[in-house]
Amino acid sequence: MPAIRPGTFVRRLKDRIALNRRTFALYSVLRVLVLVVLVRCVMTGRWEDVALCVLSLVLFLIPAFVEDLARVQIPGLFQGIIYAFIFAAEILGEIDHYYVLVPGWDTVLHTMNGFLCAAIGFSLVDLLNRSSRPISLSPLYVAIVAFCFSMTIGVLWEFVEFGFDTFFDLDM
Numbered sequence: 001m002p003a004i005r006p007g008t009f010v011r012r013l014k015d016r017i018a019l020n021r022r023t024f025a026l027y028s029v030l031r032v033l034v035l036v037v038l039v040r041c042v043m044t045g046r047w048e049d050v051a052l053c054v055l056s057l058v059l060f061l062i063p064a065f066v067e068d069l070a071r072v073q074i075p076g077l078f079q080g081i082i083y084a085f086i087f088a089a090e091i092l093g094e095i096d097h098y099y100v101l102v103p104g105w106d107t108v109l110h111t112m113n114g115f116l117c118a119a120i121g122f123s124l125v126d127l128l129n130r131s132s133r134p135i136s137l138s139p140l141y142v143a144i145v146a147f148c149f150s151m152t153i154g155v156l157w158e159f160v161e162f163g164f165d166t167f168f169d170l171d172m
């Protein structure tokens with residue numbers, strides 16, 4: 001795995017900003033909001049929530065690292081949905097207790113995650129079938145693969161939640 005130099009990363013970040021100004025604006029607003037929540041949590045001594053804020057800031061970097069390491073272009077809209085999902089799950093859901101305060105919050109996030117995973121499954125089919133010979137795949141086949149990928153990720157996540165709830169006495 002090649003190392004990413006800071007100068008290269010900054011240059012690529014500037015290129016991304018030029019290509020997707022709206023996505024970068026959303027990214028910037030959400031990062032500022034996370035930093036505000038981080039400061040609020042530090043001032044009130046909620047250290048677990050501080051860790052969640054730091055985790056959110058790190059998760060916001062994942063699309064850029066995936067683009068650099070896998071040498072793929074993630075569409076700006078998809079990146080924006082990823083950022084919104086991270087913010088909704090970690091900051092609003094966990095720290096601001098939307099899971100308790102807003103009926104159906106968990107269902108909304110599971111639905112959003114299902115669509116994200118389906119988009120990833122669709123993209124993986126496309127990426128894995130790029131070769132020197134063109135392969136014609138049925139749209140129904142691609143839709144079924146994307147759906148199955150999404151459902152598999154959803155089931156695996158439920159196993160993770162159950163495991164953490166059972167063995168670590170958490171309430172995920």
